[in-house]
Amino acid sequence: MPDNTQLEFLWSKIKERAEKLINPVSFDAYVADLEPVDVVNKKLVLKALTEVSAKTVTRHHMEYLREAAVSAEVGLVGVIIVVDGSDTYTLNEQPDALEETNVALDKRYTFDSYVVGPQNKFVFAAAKSVAEAPGENFNPLYIYGGTGLGKTHLMQAIANEIAKKKPSLKVIYTTSEKFLNEYVDSMYAKKSAGTDNEFRFRNRYRNVDVLLIDDIQFWAGKYGVQEAFFHTFNELSSQHKQIVISSDCPAKELTTLEERLRTRFEGGLIADVQPPDIETKIAILKRKALEKKCIVPDDVLEFLIRGSDNNVRTLEGRLNTVIFASKLHEEPISLKLAATALSESIGSAEEQEDVTPEAIIRATCSYYGITKAELVGKTKRQEIVRARQVCIYLLCDMLALPLVSIGKEMGGRDHSTIIYARDKVAELMRVNDAVAKGVTDIKSAVLKQ
16 A cells, blocks of 8 residues: 555645546535545545545546546546445445446336326336337437426436346436536536547447436526537437436427427427326325335325325325324324324415425524524535435425425535435435424424414
8 A cells, every 4th residue: 555645646646637627616625625545456545524525526526537547647547435434435345337427316216116197107108118128219208297296206217227127238317407517517627628528528428328317498598508418419319329308398398498409309209297196196105105114094195185286295295294293193194193293284375385495494494503504505514414404305395396496595506416315304204203303393384484
């Protein structure tokens, strides 16, 4: 193992080049504080302070660090990110290729866990067909539908199925926001370093077998990234590589996207995710209750969907509230218990309309005794991170906002961070009564404001 002086020398050479490739804000926040600790297989081992930092560097900046390591000409071919005490980031285990190049896939999002009703049979069959024969059926596949109807579930189910059944294929699942950020970073690096990083960005997305991009409507009016994707689309299509896209509206309504993109989307199969009917809502809740190992009577399930919107996450939030109340009071789930538990959250339409992001943020800060600056800032203290995650969960649960909009409310956090926080709290509520109580109390405080 090299001594500390040698390690610092190697890292300084790599860092000098990486600083020209990575956005300054991201570099200062995540890369500058990495500590060189070893060299393994011609790769510099860098220790991150937290697992969150390690994941961010691995997912967003690894390619730049690899390029910097090679261009530094110090005999290294890349870097490895580690965290003390982490089961994921260790010297002997690195993130696999799928995780390294993607927004993290949720392994729970599979075709088996997707509840199929009469209103979504068509889109479900189309997604399965694409997963079974990528590039052969329905290319591109364009999935659209409202918030919380299951578009992301289907997109990730396709990626998970292909990764499982056809591991030799290179699959990238990403969000339109991440694609946009990488495009902007490549333009910045090209201008700053005088190197053609645009080609590296281009080649990454053109050398895949399956490309899935979520929420493409957020490229509205951003013609640079539309141009980049147009050429990527043409290249993949000419090679019969599979493309899957999701949006919140039909392709023909994306009037702020270039016409040549819209016509290519319309040249494949367009499938919409319809709002679930009553029977499908009940089936979804039964599946969620089964996952949580809880028995919920049919009359309670019918009560939970009464007056609800079509957002599946909202339905799951109601179910979580009732399950928590059952645990708290140590009594079986009943209609009376459900009515009491949801007495605040099932309020009138006027009450729901009064809920704003500001109200949720304010109530969260008050409950945890912190400031808004701490909540939406970069503080890594555990209690603030937990408060931040709870706030994100409530913003997702109580408001029909796009994930990107929620990210902006929470200090400019990206789509994948919002998904992680939302799902983390949903999982914690099943096993941690304190977190479940916090969510319930804050929600009550918001509805009473």
